[in-house]
């Protein structure tokens with residue numbers, strides 16, 4: 001019987017969730033969900049004395065936003081806890097004693113303790129990088145315990161992987177060069193090493209490793225700029241992995257079904273914000289009106305737009321969905337649906353004033369409005385066509401003027417859609433306002 005799949009994401013709390021860490025978590029999560037295994041979250045907080053609680057929350061928030069739920073870990077618990085390295089000192093002491101008893105440690109004059117390497121050649125059978133051979137090392141023996149009794153990263157990382165019965169270690173490629181040390185320690189502790197999968201780095205568009213300063217480096221920035229978690233999830237999956245599928249836009253459940261660690265690339269991935277934004281636009285367009293309004297609400301609220309009493313709010317927001325890529329763009333595209341005092345763009349004022357007949361045409365529309373009995377989009381369109389015919393112009397000469405008048409903008413959904421949504425009375429008021437205040 002094969003061992004149950006138990007994978008872990010083991011971040012050191014740095015105050016934010018980095019896109020590279022999120023992608024590592026994502027691959028672990030996909031692997032666990034694909035194999036019916038467990039995804040464990042372990043906080044490696046031994047070195048980070050300062051402000052660990054807030055730093056950890058940033059990681060939890062980021063994982064939750066992406067929908068990466070963990071089966072064991074902080075706030076969830078589990079039989080192998082505590083899931084904070086800072087709370088596991090007694091476990092490390094016990095393993096340390098085991099290593100001592102096996103004669104694999106020695107103490108330096110300053111009190112630091114070193115682990116005696118086996119000095120055997122070690123092979124890492126990596127699911128992504130293939131068999132990586134490390135020759136018998138000439139490196140000095142590794143310090144595992146400091147004079148103050150605290151343990152270094154390699155030791156606690158290995159102990160926890162043993163204790164938590166981790167079956168597969170899926171982590172950043174930057175850890176590959178030290179993996180032989182981990183395997184040497186595992187053997188010395190009488191344990192069988194897990195399978196390893198070292199995943200490639202994410203590079204910024206300039207070709208260097210993504211750093212905190214790079215656009216898109218912090219997961220909370222996606223939420224703030226109006227990305228949907230599903231879109232970011234989909235995009236991050238493709239950074240270093242090509243699913244066996246004809247399409248790129250793949251929903252969560254299908255990604256779980258398709259995921260295989262063996263398909264992860266061994267070459268580095270290149271981060272592309274434009275591509276990520278493209279994914280977001282695709283996901284936004286699929287949202288039903290109510291869902292889009294729900295997702296857009298924080299952005300509308302922070303722009304001071306109250307959609308509360310407007311029953312057409314969801315439809316109004318939905319009407320601009322083809323125009324936007326980010327939720328944060330919605331207020332600029334839809335604000336006039338929710339207020340009568342919307343501003344007029346400079347360009348719009350110039351265009352309204354460009355021709356003297358514009359005023360007469362708008363007046364003609366205003367005069368005709370009461371005779372439109374069917375205020376549907378088609379009823380409105382028929383009404384405008386008859387005004388155009390009476391004035392011997394094409395509807396195309398009137399519709400832009402109406403767009404300017406009804407929205408203050410030079411872009412947006414169909415004019416008939418706007419008129420229908422704001423209603424007959426507001427349409428009349430808006431035209432009247434332009435006639436008296438602008439022209």
Ligand code: GLU
Pocket residue numbers: 009010011012044157169170171172175
């Ligand atoms: N705390 C380590 C890191 O953040 C984890 C390494 C590992 O996954 O083994 O890089």
